[in-house]
Amino acid sequence: MSVSPPSESASQAGYVRRFTRVVEYIYAHLDEAPDLNTLADVAALSPWHWHRTWQAVYGESVVNTVKRLRLQRAAADLTHTDMALEAIWPRAGYGSLAAFTRAFRDAYGMPPAEFRKAGSHTRFAMLNAPKGFSPMHDVAIRKLPPASLAVVPHKGSYMEIGKAFETLFGTLGARNLLRPGQGASLCMKGIFYSDPTSVPEAELQSAAGIMVPDASFPIEAPLQRAELRGGEYAVLRHKGPYSDMKAAYDWLYGEWLVQSGREAADAPVFEDYLNNPREVPPTELLTDICLPLK
CATH class of the missing domain: 1.10.10.60 (Homeodomain-like)
Structure with missing residues (x-):
């Protein structure tokens, strides 16, 4: 009796699970030197070929x-x-x-x-500023349309949302929905649902996502659908490493918002990533921080 080959969707789902396991392992063992044979075991793929598959999907070697x-x-x-x-x-x-x-x-x-x-994070530092001095940064008020996203949820430190983005990229690549070098054109966004000043770090809720072109875009686990509200946003463009973002947020909330006469709306803040950390150095990363307004 002949055995039918697995369907394309089943094969794609298998690669999604394998890459997700590798991403989880890398983050859990970031202090250890990456061993390609060990990672091949984690992926349950041939050590002769799995790394080439990873590089084709992610656009960089696992070592990088x-x-x-x-x-x-x-x-x-x-x-x-x-x-x-x-x-x-x-x-x-x-x-x-x-x-x-x-x-x-x-x-x-x-x-x-x-x-x-x-470093660039010091541009937003206020603690040592002279009395009465308040550095200003460009904030634009923009009316943004509502948007539908395909997202991978993340729970825990916002600094580790990259783990969800790695899973997102692996899922899109395994499903032939991502071409090498396409990252910036996918309208990548991070949605941050929790207030890190009042929610324990382990309980923070966020999501890594991309805008979907239309309702026909396939959204299957581990992807979920999420919606961004339309309306007015205060948009602060940040240039530099993602590690600098906290200082930018502190300035946006603690200085600009309280002096602007505006109020934040009951909706999550999100980040719009304008280029790809795999393709540009950290100092050239461009991110729009989008704060919803009433």
């Missing part, structure tokens, strides 16, 4: 994925903690401070010690 995520975490450590450099560079997977400094400078445009003191 791990390197990018480690440097992103290091930038967050420099921005948001007092962790000593002696603790940061081994965690980033480098054998010496000099090697880490070279790699960080290549990615972020300045050495780590200088980045901590004068």
Whole structure:
């Protein structure tokens, strides 16, 4: 008796599950050197071919994925903690401070010690500003149309929403809905449902998504459908690493909103990503922070 080959949808679903397992493993073992054979076991794919499949789907090698995520975490450590450099560079997977400094400078445009003191996050710093001085940044009031999204939900630290984006990319790639280099044209958005000042980090709710062109776009697990309200938004364009975003949010809420005479609407804030971290250095990342207004 002949056995029919698996359907295309079943094959695609299998790759989605495999890539999702690999993404979860990478994030859980970010302190460890990526071993391609171990990752092949996690993916349950041939060690001879799985990495080529990953690179075709994600547009970068898994080694570069791990390197990018480690440097992103290091930038967050420099921005948001007092962790000593002696603790940061081994965690980033480098054998010496000099090697880490070279790699960080290549990615972020300045050495780590200088980045901590004068990185782009300091543009929004208010604590040491002279009395009566308030730096201003461009905020545009825009009327945005409602939008439908295909999203992967994320629970936990907002700094780790990248895990949901990796799953999103893997799902789209496995389903032939994503071509290499297409990321920026997909209108990638992050939706942030929880207030990080009042909700424990482990309970924060967010989602990584893309705008869908029409109702015929296939949305099947792990993808879910989400809607963004139409209406007026305060839009702050941020240039620089994602690790800098907290300072931009603090300024937008603590300075601009309270002085603007406007009120935030009962809807989530979202981020509109205008380019792709796989294709441009962190210093060139462009993000529109979109705050809904009444």
